[in-house]
Amino acid sequence: MKVLIVGHSYLAKENQKQLTELSQHISIEVASPKSFKGMIFNYNVSEELISGLGWKIRLYNKWIPPNFPEAAYVFRSLDLGMKDFGPDIVHIEADPFSPVFINSFFVTRFWAPKAKIVCTIKQNTYTSRGKVIDGLKDFAARRLVPQVDHFLTVNQGVADIYLKRFGANPEKMTYCTHLGVDTNIFAPGKEGEKPKYYTRFCLERGEALLGYCGRLIDYKGVSDLIAAVKHLREQSQRDFRLCLLGDGPMKEELHTLIKDLPWLQLVPPIPHAEVADFLKALDVFVMPSRILPWHLEHDAHALLEAMSSGLPCIATRCGANEDVLSGVGMLVEPRGPETLSDAMGALLSNEDHGSMLGRAARQEVIEKYSIAAVAQIYLGIYKQVLS
Incomplete structure (x- = not known):
């Protein structure tokens, strides 16, 4: 099984542990932007490839539309590595109405038309950006949500939004946090320490x-x-x-x-x-x-x-x-x-x-x-x- 994850979370080294765990069972690659401004830490790498224990992160330049937030990027890549990797599953970590999802979805349909689409969603508030933008978001979501084979919902709130606003199929939803915790590092301290x-x-x-x-x-x-x-x-x-x-x-x-x-x-x-x-x-x-x-x-x-x-x-x-x-x-x-x-x-x-x-x-x-x-x-x- 070959899985391509699309998202920026794995620029952080601590999050790459999840890739190592997954790679024990499947062949896995990540398509990620080279840079991302987080809440506290900013990430910026010059490499085009990061290799780990059984996984690879392919890094691409990105473009953000004017006046859009950091997460509303699209990749400056025509194939996101799919031409060579040939994924069975493309796992996109973004809302279906987001630029990166739309970008990744059409790249998938061109280079890996038989690949299944899995989508992680976590935005449990629906922020209005005016009638025009809201209309475009709803238009995109209502057409792309049915194209997703399964959703991973990071919280109950986002599940409710997708069920009520976008008509998602509840049988195609599973609750799961986005990134697991390293319970060996985050563990109780020893007595007296x-x-x-x-x-x-x-x-x-x-x-x-x-x-x-x-x-x-x-x-x-x-x-x-x-x-x-x-x-x-x-x-x-x-x-x-x-x-x-x-x-x-x-x-x-x-x-x-x-x-x-x-x-x-x-x-x-x-x-x-x-x-x-x-x-x-x-x-x-x-x-x-x-x-x-x-x-x-x-x-x-x-x-x-x-x-x-x-x-x-x-x-x-x-x-x-x-x-x-x-x-x-x-x-x-x-x-x-x-x-x-x-x-x-x-x-x-x-x-x-x-x-x-x-x-x-x-x-x-x-x-x-x-x-x-x-x-x-x-x-x-x-x-x-x-x-």
Whole structure:
């Protein structure tokens, strides 16, 4: 079985582990743009080919239409390597109305007309860009959705959109997170090791250390989390500390805020492999995302990594947060600092319950969201569409 994945996710080295897992069972190549601007890290490579353990990433220049977002690219390639590779399946990681999907779909129909189409979708909000653009999106989606042999839906919200707005066939949909978690790296720390991580990241624990990892921007609920910890400290009269790891528009504001809130700590962006060590320093992980017309959590990957690390987790009911944490963590409503404060206080006052949730969360990731588990779902879908 030959599978060509089309997308930009595998520019990140940590994501290439999933390719290695898949390559143990199938022949796999990736068609990727040479560059991509992410939320925190930007990727730009000069090579035309990256080879790994049983897989290849072929890199192409791209073109983005004027005034379109970074993800709305098309490839400057006529065949995306299909002429030589001859894929049985083309797995496109983009919405069917996106330029890259339309581009890849027609390239597939020309060079590999018998190939099956699998599509990963995760955009669980439908952003209006005006009547003309919305009309074009709907026109493209309604004609291309039926051409997809199977959808991998990263969250329940995107499944609902495709069922209701585009008339997708529910029998051709499978829930699966986009990228699996390396549960060997994101694992609980050893007993007694926390102090070395405090030193490494210049952290002060106080009586307990709460943490967040992700984009420092308002829609992630960072200000709600700070208000919640402030309220918790005032109500409990205990020295709880908060640490935020990440980068974003709120960074300067937060540096100013630290002068008045000495219990608030910031850690700048670090390589992905080191995030696992940062999580080992925490006692509780919090994902306080807000719901906006254009924002819901897509895949909750940072939350999954914290869960894999065995941390008791609290998250707001926002998109994929609810999909992954239900039953193995605490969920609260968005934009409610006092409710969030109560949840944090409940966990910190009952260590046994927190430990139980942490163990359950890690087991959930191992069974459903690990690299191996996600690869098995992919392989099952690939076999299904070819049968």
